[in-house]
Amino acid sequence: MGKAIGDRYGTEGFEDNRPPFQRVLNESWPAPEVARALKDVEVWRQIEVDVRVVLDQAGPVTLRGTAVRWTRLHVCVLLLDPRLLVPYVWLNPSDVRRTEPARGSRPGS
Template identity: 55%
Template sequence: MARHPDSSPQDFWQAVLNEHWPPAAVARSLRDVPSDRQIPVVARVVYKDDGEQQLAGVAVRWTQQHVCVRIGDRRLATGLVWLAPADVWRAT
């Protein structure tokens, strides 16, 4: 999607249709694991406008049912997205 060169960062943000958040209390209690334990991954992210993308990232927090991935993509407002484990796999 083309955007004007003077666009603000918010103009690029898109909703992620496959976000999979843990319960709020769990999300608030989790912290990033130390950098030496973070895992390079490929994440399947489905954007509202741009559709399905496979993006390189780093798993920084996780539970058995949720993975928080840091992705350097300006379509993400925070640079982080919670996904289901089925949407994340280790990078090779």
């Protein structure tokens, strides 16, 4: 299994019966040379998150995703939402929050 998003999650079937594509208005990419050099962290270090995404037609929405890469100023989040052209988005850390664990759940269970 590859370590990059594209190695683990293909786009086959992503276009089938999907709603119209919407642009993410609050994307925030690191510099191109930084973005190209970053790789997904190990699966055990990835973080489940809720993110605030501003879609060009739907407006602000909260989506559940997984933070897979980050710098101090940017977070790359895997989002499996059919309105997105690709299954990930770079955001400012202020738009990303760790997912609260379910009540009564224990870490590792």
